[in-house]
Every structure is written in C-alpha cells, then in structure tokens.
Amino acid sequence: MGKKATTIDVQIAKLRSRGMILDLDIEKIKEHLLDIGYYRLGFYWYPFEVDAKHNFEIGTKFSTVIDLYYLDVDLRYILIKYINRLELNFRTNLIYWVSTNYDNNPIWYTDNTIMSFAYLKDIKSHYNNNFKKKNLLINKHHVNNPLDKYAPCWKTFEYYTFGSIVKVYENIIDDEVRKLVSTQYNIKKPVKLQNILDTLVFVRNSCAHSGVIYDLHIDEGVVEMPSYKFNNDYSHSLDAAIKALLYVMEYISLDRKKELEIKLDKLFNKFKANQTIKTIIEDKLGYVYSC
Structure with a gap:
C-alpha cells in the first residue's frame, strides 16, 4: 500500500x-x-x-514556489491562445491546398489513393452515426444528402481536433501534395512541418490539461529552423517549442508573432527582480533578459 x-x-x-x-x-x-x-x-x-x-x-521560500506555479499558469494561457491561432490557419491551408489539388473529390480524406491504409482503417470508427448526430452541420449535411457517406472535408474538419487534423496531413500519401501546405510556412520538407505540428499539438494538449509547462520535455525534439537557436542547443524543451511556434507564426501573421513576443516579454519580466525565478526562466526557457 x-x-x-x-x-x-x-x-x-x-x-x-x-x-x-x-x-x-x-x-x-x-x-x-x-x-x-x-x-x-x-x-x-x-x-x-x-x-x-x-x-x-x-x-x-514558499512564496517563490507559488510564483513559479503562477508563471506556469500564465504561460499556459498565452501559449494555448497562439497555438489555437495556428490550428485554425493550418486547418484552412490543409483544406484549401489539398482540396484544390483534388478538385473533383471533396471527400479526398476517405480516398485510398490519397490517404494511407493506416489512416483509413480507423475512419469508420471515428466517422460514425454518433459523429454525424452530435455535430450540427454534419448532421444537417446528411439529412439534406442522405446518399452521402461522408461530408466534404471543409465541413468535417471543423469538428476535428488539432491532433486529428495533423494526423490527416501526416497520412497523405503524396509528399508533393503535403509540400503544398508546408511551403505556406516557408518549410520545404513536409516532415519538418510534421515535427513542428506534432510538437505544438503536444504542448497544446499539455496546456489544455493543466500540465506542468515550464519543465516540459519533448521526446522527439524540435527540428532546426532558420534564425532560431535553441537554448544550450537543446531541442527537447519548451524553449524549442516556443521558437517553433514563433517561426510558423511569422508566416501566419507578423502582428500576431509580435504580439506573442510582447506577451512573453511582459510575463518573464515580471520576475526579473526575483533572481531564483529569473534563473529558472533563463535555464529552462532560454529567455535572454535585456540589461
């Protein structure tokens, strides 16, 4: 016991x-x-x-422990907001670029010439009667189109989680089609975008479930990106994930990227006078304080 x-x-x-x-x-x-x-x-x-x-x-001091706890809480709120911004943008790009490539097939996500067998073998268990009934627009589509087995991707994907959307991208067979999406973020190799997306899904889920963020460990590690250097060259920390988010945000909205940087600066500078927390922020999150 x-x-x-x-x-x-x-x-x-x-x-x-x-x-x-x-x-x-x-x-x-x-x-x-x-x-x-x-x-x-x-x-x-x-x-x-x-x-x-x-x-x-x-x-x-007990007060220092509480300060670190609330740093973590505030950091979660900031990150989840901007990862959600990425989620919306990625969903839109995935739908647009893949759908226009397969412009005669609005349910390309169910096509075995487009999607991997590993993905398609589970789709029936996901896209079932319960999925159709509980999601308003999907239910409406099938009421109006009773012969359709699936709704078009632009309707269906609205009800997919970020992780589910990323899985769709991962399982597209043609790498050239995947590249149509990755180049929107100035990433030539789809596998690199996949790594960034998987990382940010993990961070997003950790934030959503109140995980401990400041000390987060990313098993796979984050791919290198131009103009961003990881703290101590360590690609498995939250610092690396934040830099990945900043990188893709640059190609979504420069205003939102700057806004994210300002919010992180403001949060970390709250602890500038607290040497203990400041050291943790520098060591764990790679933040460089200005003089």
Missing part, C-alpha cells in the same frame, strides 16, 4: 522540517495547499530540493 493521505497541518509541518521558509500568512498557505494541492505543488518546489529526502536548498 502507498503512503496515506495527510492533513494540511501535517503537510505544513513537513515543508517546515525540510527547510522551506513559510513566508506567507499561515492561512494563505493553507488556502494554496487546499486550492492547488500538496502533490501538484511538488512539481514547483522540486527544483529547490537538494537530496533524496526532499530537503530544500537553504533560503527556499
């Missing part, structure tokens, strides 16, 4: 015994522990632990 649940008072006593400075009002500390949770806050005090017994570095 695992460890037993503990009371808030016991949790506070544990933090104190391990060397954390409880520099907030005790009622406020209890509020944070009841609101966020002792286990979840562990992701944010972990950088300050110095041994296997979970003792803290001398001078570690």
Whole structure:
C-alpha cells in the first residue's frame, strides 16, 4: 500500500522540517495547499530540493514556489491562445491546398489513393452515426444528402481536433501534395512541418490539461529552423517549442508573432527582480533578459 493521505497541518509541518521558509500568512498557505494541492505543488518546489529526502536548498521560500506555479499558469494561457491561432490557419491551408489539388473529390480524406491504409482503417470508427448526430452541420449535411457517406472535408474538419487534423496531413500519401501546405510556412520538407505540428499539438494538449509547462520535455525534439537557436542547443524543451511556434507564426501573421513576443516579454519580466525565478526562466526557457 502507498503512503496515506495527510492533513494540511501535517503537510505544513513537513515543508517546515525540510527547510522551506513559510513566508506567507499561515492561512494563505493553507488556502494554496487546499486550492492547488500538496502533490501538484511538488512539481514547483522540486527544483529547490537538494537530496533524496526532499530537503530544500537553504533560503527556499514558499512564496517563490507559488510564483513559479503562477508563471506556469500564465504561460499556459498565452501559449494555448497562439497555438489555437495556428490550428485554425493550418486547418484552412490543409483544406484549401489539398482540396484544390483534388478538385473533383471533396471527400479526398476517405480516398485510398490519397490517404494511407493506416489512416483509413480507423475512419469508420471515428466517422460514425454518433459523429454525424452530435455535430450540427454534419448532421444537417446528411439529412439534406442522405446518399452521402461522408461530408466534404471543409465541413468535417471543423469538428476535428488539432491532433486529428495533423494526423490527416501526416497520412497523405503524396509528399508533393503535403509540400503544398508546408511551403505556406516557408518549410520545404513536409516532415519538418510534421515535427513542428506534432510538437505544438503536444504542448497544446499539455496546456489544455493543466500540465506542468515550464519543465516540459519533448521526446522527439524540435527540428532546426532558420534564425532560431535553441537554448544550450537543446531541442527537447519548451524553449524549442516556443521558437517553433514563433517561426510558423511569422508566416501566419507578423502582428500576431509580435504580439506573442510582447506577451512573453511582459510575463518573464515580471520576475526579473526575483533572481531564483529569473534563473529558472533563463535555464529552462532560454529567455535572454535585456540589461
């Protein structure tokens, strides 16, 4: 059997015994522990632990842990907004460029000469009666067109998740068709766009499910991009994903790219005077503070 649940008072006593400075009002500390949770806050005090017994570095403050937690929260909100902007743009480009290439086939996403077998073998389980009924425009299409097995891609894809849309792109057989889409983002090789999209789907899902973002690890790593250098040449961190997002955003909207940069600057500069958080931002996120 695992460890037993503990009371808030016991949790506070544990933090104190391990060397954390409880520099907030005790009622406020209890509020944070009841609101966020002792286990979840562990992701944010972990950088300050110095041994296997979970003792803290001398001078570690509870308020610093809370600051790191809210940095993470604010960063999630920023990233998900701009990844959603990419999602819309990518969906539109996928529909336009592939559909105009196969202009006599509005349901090209179901065609075995266009899509891989691996993709098509699962489409019936996804595009089923439940899918048709629960999505208003799809249901309306089939009511008006009872002989159609599928609705055109521009209707269907409106109800696909970002990950599902990226899967469609991944499973188009003809690489030249995939290239029609990738070149819209100044990327010649579709496999590179695929890598960026997979990365940002992962980040988006982590944000949507309240994952820990500042310390995110991207297993596959992010491909190199012109004019962007990863922090410590490490392509598996959130820093690399942010730079991938900035790169593609440049070809979606320069205004939105600049807006994203300004919001990140504003967020990170909130912690410029907090040397502990500033160091984490520099080391984990590769942010370079101006003098």
